[in-house]
Amino acid sequence: MRKVRVSFTLNGLKKTDEVEPNQTLCDYLHDVAGTTSVKKGCDTGECGACTVLLDDMPVTSCLVLAPQVEGRDVVTVEGLGTKLVPNPVQQAFVEHDAVQCGYCIPGMIVTLSWVREHVPRASDAEIKRLMSGNLCRCTGYLQQIEALKAAIKG
Amino acid sequence: MTAQKLEEPIRRLEVPRLDALEKALGETKYTTDNVEEDALYVRVVRSPHPHALIRRIDSSRAERVPGVVRIATARDIPGSNYIGYVVQDRPLLCHDKVRFVGDSVALVIADTSESAELGVQEVKVDYEELPAVFDPGEALKPGAPKIHPGGNLTARHFVRLGDAEEGLVRADFVVRGTYSTPIQEQAYLETEAALAYPKSDSMVVLGSMQNPFMVKKAMATVLGRAVPNVRIIQAPTGGGFGGKQDAPDEVCSMAALAAWLTKRPALLAFSREESAAFHPKRHPMIFDREMGVSSDGKITAVRASILADGGAYASLSERVLFVAVTTAAGPYEIPNVHIDGTTVYTNNVPMGAFRGFGKPQASFAAELQMDEAAERLGMDPAEFRLRNILKAGSTAPTGQVLTSSVGLEECLVRARADSAWDAKRRTGPGQGEKKRGIGMACTIHPEGLNGEADAATASVEITAVGQVVVKTGLTEYGQGIHTGFVHIVSKVLGTSPDRVSVVMPDTDVVPDSGPTVASRSTVFGGKAILLAAEKLRGKLAKVASEMLSCPPEVIVFEGDTARCQGRDDGRVGFEELVSECFRRKLNLKEEGTFVKPLPFWEAGHGDLSPSYTFAVHVAEVEVDTETGKVEVVNYTAAHESGTVISRDQFESQIIGGVAQGLGYALMEELILKDGIIRNKTFLDYHIPTAADVPHIRTIIVEAPDDFGPFGAKGVGEAGIEPVAAAVGNAVYNALGFPIRRFPFTPERVYEAIEERASRS
Numbered sequence: 001m002r003k004v005r006v007s008f009t010l011n012g013l014k015k016t017d018e019v020e021p022n023q024t025l026c027d028y029l030h031d032v033a034g035t036t037s038v039k040k041g042c043d044t045g046e047c048g049a050c051t052v053l054l055d056d057m058p059v060t061s062c063l064v065l066a067p068q069v070e071g072r073d074v075v076t077v078e079g080l081g082t083k084l085v086p087n088p089v090q091q092a093f094v095e096h097d098a099v100q101c102g103y104c105i106p107g108m109i110v111t112l113s114w115v116r117e118h119v120p121r122a123s124d125a126e127i128k129r130l131m132s133g134n135l136c137r138c139t140g141y142l143q144q145i146e147a148l149k150a151a152i153k154g
Numbered sequence: 155m156t157a158q159k160l161e162e163p164i165r166r167l168e169v170p171r172l173d174a175l176e177k178a179l180g181e182t183k184y185t186t187d188n189v190e191e192d193a194l195y196v197r198v199v200r201s202p203h204p205h206a207l208i209r210r211i212d213s214s215r216a217e218r219v220p221g222v223v224r225i226a227t228a229r230d231i232p233g234s235n236y237i238g239y240v241v242q243d244r245p246l247l248c249h250d251k252v253r254f255v256g257d258s259v260a261l262v263i264a265d266t267s268e269s270a271e272l273g274v275q276e277v278k279v280d281y282e283e284l285p286a287v288f289d290p291g292e293a294l295k296p297g298a299p300k301i302h303p304g305g306n307l308t309a310r311h312f313v314r315l316g317d318a319e320e321g322l323v324r325a326d327f328v329v330r331g332t333y334s335t336p337i338q339e340q341a342y343l344e345t346e347a348a349l350a351y352p353k354s355d356s357m358v359v360l361g362s363m364q365n366p367f368m369v370k371k372a373m374a375t376v377l378g379r380a381v382p383n384v385r386i387i388q389a390p391t392g393g394g395f396g397g398k399q400d401a402p403d404e405v406c407s408m409a410a411l412a413a414w415l416t417k418r419p420a421l422l423a424f425s426r427e428e429s430a431a432f433h434p435k436r437h438p439m440i441f442d443r444e445m446g447v448s449s450d451g452k453i454t455a456v457r458a459s460i461l462a463d464g465g466a467y468a469s470l471s472e473r474v475l476f477v478a479v480t481t482a483a484g485p486y487e488i489p490n491v492h493i494d495g496t497t498v499y500t501n502n503v504p505m506g507a508f509r510g511f512g513k514p515q516a517s518f519a520a521e522l523q524m525d526e527a528a529e530r531l532g533m534d535p536a537e538f539r540l541r542n543i544l545k546a547g548s549t550a551p552t553g554q555v556l557t558s559s560v561g562l563e564e565c566l567v568r569a570r571a572d573s574a575w576d577a578k579r580r581t582g583p584g585q586g587e588k589k590r591g592i593g594m595a596c597t598i599h600p601e602g603l604n605g606e607a608d609a610a611t612a613s614v615e616i617t618a619v620g621q622v623v624v625k626t627g628l629t630e631y632g633q634g635i636h637t638g639f640v641h642i643v644s645k646v647l648g649t650s651p652d653r654v655s656v657v658m659p660d661t662d663v664v665p666d667s668g669p670t671v672a673s674r675s676t677v678f679g680g681k682a683i684l685l686a687a688e689k690l691r692g693k694l695a696k697v698a699s700e701m702l703s704c705p706p707e708v709i710v711f712e713g714d715t716a717r718c719q720g721r722d723d724g725r726v727g728f729e730e731l732v733s734e735c736f737r738r739k740l741n742l743k744e745e746g747t748f749v750k751p752l753p754f755w756e757a758g759h760g761d762l763s764p765s766y767t768f769a770v771h772v773a774e775v776e777v778d779t780e781t782g783k784v785e786v787v788n789y790t791a792a793h794e795s796g797t798v799i800s801r802d803q804f805e806s807q808i809i810g811g812v813a814q815g816l817g818y819a820l821m822e823e824l825i826l827k828d829g830i831i832r833n834k835t836f837l838d839y840h841i842p843t844a845a846d847v848p849h850i851r852t853i854i855v856e857a858p859d860d861f862g863p864f865g866a867k868g869v870g871e872a873g874i875e876p877v878a879a880a881v882g883n884a885v886y887n888a889l890g891f892p893i894r895r896f897p898f899t900p901e902r903v904y905e906a907i908e909e910r911a912s913r914s
């Protein structure tokens with residue numbers, strides 16, 4: 001198949017690349033672009049491990065094709081914080097023991113960072129609904145919800 | 155020994171998990187995050203039949219698919235094709251016959267995963283279908299299709315104490331019932347993966363796993379003399395829950411075989427569907443159970459028979475059955491016990507290890523029947539349990555006198571109080587369509603490998619710059635165990651936790667500490683580490699005593715210094731002390747080994763473990779009688795696990811276990827039809843989302859005993875064990891009658907309500 005040229009922003013940096021037309025954004029980000037935080041738990045849009053922000057909306061990147069990001073803005077968890085300056089949700093996850101095996105964590109933090117920014121007044125029930133697209137098999141979610149609430153309070 | 159008292163419990167330390175920040179930043183590299191450009195991709199050709207002979211494998215067309223480098227079948231295996239944890243009955247690649255849908259037949263090795271996938275479709279296998287058997291009861295009948303040469307019986311176990319026949323006769327009444335439990339899928343978010351690198355005389359494999367030394371053994375078996383050295387490195391692992399106890403033996407061996415045949419790095423990573431089709435799951439079990447009770451509320455006898463479907467290969471069936479059989483009577487004083495268990499081969503997907511390991515099943519049957527007996531007695535179920543519950547000094551239903559701490563009663567009393575049990579039982583289910591119910595269940599968990607000898611070795615080393623390095627084969631896959639080890643070492647040496655690090659398990663670097671299973675890591679690994687650290691402290695104390703001029707017995711280590719007890723003048727910093735040791739050419743590396751000898755077990759009774767952990771859970775549900783929907787609205791989990799090393803992580807383990815247990819109780823059931831799994835993806839196999847987990851109140855009961863480090867016991871599994879039973883009893887309380895099979899899905903509950911209505 002002929003490769004397609006795409007130009008987009010990845011974690012704040014402009015990027016142009018040749019991609020397979022049928023490659024998912026998840027595979028492209030993980031296998032080609034080096035943003036290995038983008039995890040694959042199902043490849044069918046059900047687990048949320050591959051969640052990234054596309055034009056500031058959380059999406060499951062395994063349901064997006066790489067060429068579709070032309071001209072758009074993609075943020076993975078690598079773009080949200082660093083060791084010296086973790087974002088408040090990342091910091092709160094550490095402090096609330098919200099991380100176990102870690103496999104769901106990048107996607108979960110992308111979603112919850114978005115919730116913190118856009119729905120800071122969400123009720124517990126709303127928070128649970130907003131994070132229900134991100135599965136975690138280890139933690140039982142409760143510490144993650146506590147962490148988010150702490151991060152919102154700041 | 156120094157005078158410093160170490161037996162006091164460690165209180166909540168402000169040590170976050172070692173790996174939490176890295177994981178939160180997305181920097182942690184799991185197996186598939188390390189793939190380099192020259193790696194080949196491996197896909198597995200799987201059997202579409204539950205039971206068939208392999209007549210011929212034709213790979214000629216597959217070999218011509220562009221990008222396909224090589225096809226591997228059983229004939230390409232240089233060593234032995236047969237591996238397995240208890241019995242070596244599972245071929246890495248089937249050569250004469252297949253035994254379940256999904257059994258591995260050949261490997262396609264290609265430049266890209268797409269080419270490998272195309273190659274899989276072009277491998278033509280000529281099968282001759284055989285009659286298959288899917289029901290464990292049918293599988294034991296004469297004339298049933300024979301799955302393995304020795305027949306379909308995998309294992310039997312039994313418990314005998316007193317005279318159950320007599321105990322049932324003497325009882326004022328007997329409750330009887332048949333209870334059955336579903337197949338549960340581990341559903342770890344990271345599926346199985348292994349990356350193999352061939353070296354001139356060795357094979358290095360990086361993979362997602364619980365037990366690197368087991369993988370090493372399996373791989374050495376498969377590669378045989380062809381590869382003198384195999385080295386296994388555990389990559390950060392995205393969940394295991396028992397599912398990565400033995401499956402990685404095969405996954406890693408397949409990757410290694412591909413790498414050995416092609417002399418190139420090879421990656422094998424399963425899709426979600428393959429993962430569901432392949433690894434061993436939680437056994438479905440059927441319990442025929444009867445319990446005799448006297449009118450004053452004492453259990454006089456339990457008689458039960460257990461039938462487990464083990465699927466196509468033995469995996470850990472024999473061990474799981476042993477645990478189910480030995481815990482089937484429940485944590486009660488019962489003078490007469492008669493339990494028989496059987497696990498059999500069928501043409502279903504194999505069953506094996508899953509957190510709880512036979513206890514969630516046993517607890518469901520035992521605890522539901524406890525509530526049925528309480529109803530007959532007209533007694534509160536909490537009260538009935540209290541009359542029979544195990545205490546320190548009690549004789550367990552396996553005949554063992556419990557000499558270690560038993561905090562079960564306190565768990566029950568506190569869970570009862572904190573859940574407002576008495577008031578809620580009095581209020582009752584209510585009049586409307588939505589009925590409320592509250593239910594209780596207990597669990598007993600023997601420490602370490604059940605009914606087996608157990609041992610762990612670990613080493614602790616202090617470097618010239620005063621860093622403390624812990625080496626153990628016990629793996630981290632989300633439990634936080636390595637952080638726990640840091641707590642232990644920093645406590646013994648009086649150093650700050652950031653001085654201490656734990657090496658990622660690598661079979662060339664760390665000692666074999668036994669498998670990371672059975673909630674044994676804190677107890678066995680932790681104790682081995684404690685012993686090693688204490689030896690180091692002894693050496694340091696001697697040098698410090700000379701530097702400070704006071705006897706070694708009174709040296710105290712704390713705050714990264716050593717000082718003489720009762721004196722404020724002299725103290726020496728940890729680094730300075732270490733430099734002095736190095737100047738004296740002292741070896742600051744020590745090993746510790748902790749051994750649990752083979753417990754006595756004979757003729758159906760004996761000792762399971764020197765130490766046990768306990769839990770009592772209370773679930774509160776709302777059942778919509780119009781739709782059958784069960785919602786858990788409140789949950790209380792009281793646990794006794796000796797001393798708690800880290801309160802945060804302890805609670806995290808319990809909450810995570812309860813959440814998995816709620817999935818098991820309410821929604822998770824792998825459906826097989828003629829051996830074909832009907833729900834392999836998250837779309838149709840639902841696991842709890844955040845919206846499904848209620849508030850969970852955790853209660854920690856501390857009852858240290860002298861077995862584990864600082865009196866700690868294990869906690870990894872107990873959280874899941876009583877959940878289905880507690881929910882089952884809550885549903886029972888809401889509806890007024892028990893439903894003896896789960897998950898309590900709306901359809902099942904609705905049907906049970908309808909059936910009940912039509913009968914009355």
Ligand code: FES
Binds near residue numbers: 040042
């Ligand atoms: S991998 Fe994309 S949702 Fe699961």
Ligand code: FES
Binds near residue numbers: 101102104
């Ligand atoms: S931490 Fe393991 S899946 Fe969420």
